[in-house]
Amino acid sequence: MDFGVGFLSNNIMLPFLDFFYGIVPNYGLAIIALTLVVRFVLFPVSANQLRSMRRMKIANPVMQQRIKEVQERYKSDPAKQQEELAKVNSANFKEFGNPLSGCLPALIQLPILFALFATLRGSPFADINYSLNFQIATPENAAQIQHQPFTSASQNVYFADRVHFPVLATAVNGTNLAIGDQSKIVLQTAQGKDFNALATEYPDVELTTKWKVTKGQDLVEVLEDGTVIAKQAGDVTVQATVPGLASNKGFLFIKALGKTGVTNADGSINWDIVIMVLGFGISLYANQNISSGSTPKPSNATPETSQQDTMNKLTPIIFSGMFLFFPLPSGVMLYMLIANIFQTLQAFIVAKEPLPENLQKLVAVSANSAPTAKATKADSKATASSKSEPTKTVEAKTKQTVVVDDKDKDTKSPTKSALPFEPNSSNKKKKKGS
DSSP: OOOSHHHHIIIIIHHHHHHHHHHSOOHHHHHHHHHHHHHHHTHHHHHHHHHHHHHHHHHHHHHHHHHHHHHHHTTTOHHHHHHHHHHHHHHHHHHHOOTTTTHHHHHHHHHHHHHHHHHHHSTTTSOEEEEEEEEEEOGGGGGGOOOOOEEOOOEEEEEETTEEEEEEEEETTOSEEETTOEEEEEEEETTOOBHHHHHTTOTTSOOOOEEEEEEOTTTEEEOTTSEEEEOSSEEEEEEEEEOOTTTTOOBTTBSOTTOBSSBOTTSOBOHHHHHHHHHHHHHHHHHHHHHHHTSOOOSSOOHHHHHHHHHHHHHHHHHHHHHHHSOOBHHHHHHHHHHHHHHHHHHHHHHTSOOOHHHHHHHHHHHHHOOOHHHHHHHHHHHHHHHHSOEEEEOTTTOOEEEEOGGGSOOOOOOOOOOSSOTTHHHHHHHHHO
């Protein structure tokens, strides 16, 4: 029994879809309602993921600084370095949490989101395709062929609004044929009820099966009833297509929920799909800006941060451009647009939440230590002048000017350690005890 994406789609997503369609008989509204319900159910999980990502983005520079400090301090003693790194990692874990805590919520969401995606890519929003691969042997190998029925995986087919059955395709005489052999492809339910007989019970819907040879067109002939006649040896793929019930139905500015691609065969542009692709890209860009704006930028830009900023700018363009080369049905695009808008609002809500006290201190330190452009220029000028001329100091009591040479001063000051504990603290205690 399937307990994966197919199970979630058939036993959870489709019943909810039928329920919403029963309330408002419009498949576009049903898609929006189903998308919002799934997103609200996953809200606590995805919100925890966003909080974890926000927390780690703030804490990561400090964590990396601590690790680098230990590596530099004990680079000549690998054993001691590993011991101190274990202490640092333990302290980081206690102070900032598990860096991988954001991965579990993402893994929990994936099966549900895949099931929702698979539901909207199938019937009733898109045509259902059954592909069967035939191998036609030469006359010399005909005696070795054993004819056994071959059955494809079942797919849900809508025969009417809120009426659907799992239908599978069976090659009665098998898919291994000799030249001159025949094998009829029969569509039927899991209980063995014929597809055509079931379709006659719902005369308001046109469910005529279309047959097409997608590979090896010259090797076989396919009759209107699905009978495959082998003519020449080779590999053949036969496709049976059942039309989707709502594939040609529109919603608001969407002409057809089953239409795919930005352009049609005649070169005309599907502006409804273009609008949804642009909306998806804009919402993705807004989502990234909100997420990045909720955390302070580092005071000193590094190549890694610059590269990350570039990727954040290019990601909306790349993801939106993918739909030009990998087109999806309009119903799926509607789902992705609504889901992305919801996720953007969710990111905005999470970004407004107050940070934990320890992270607020890090943000404050980062904000205070970030130099402005003017201050940086002033410091550079002051440094240059101090090297060329001695500094004049005025004593308040005597009001005499004393010339002090800065070169004689010891400008070195002890560097403050970023470690949350005193290195070698255990060794110091042992020495005191002895």
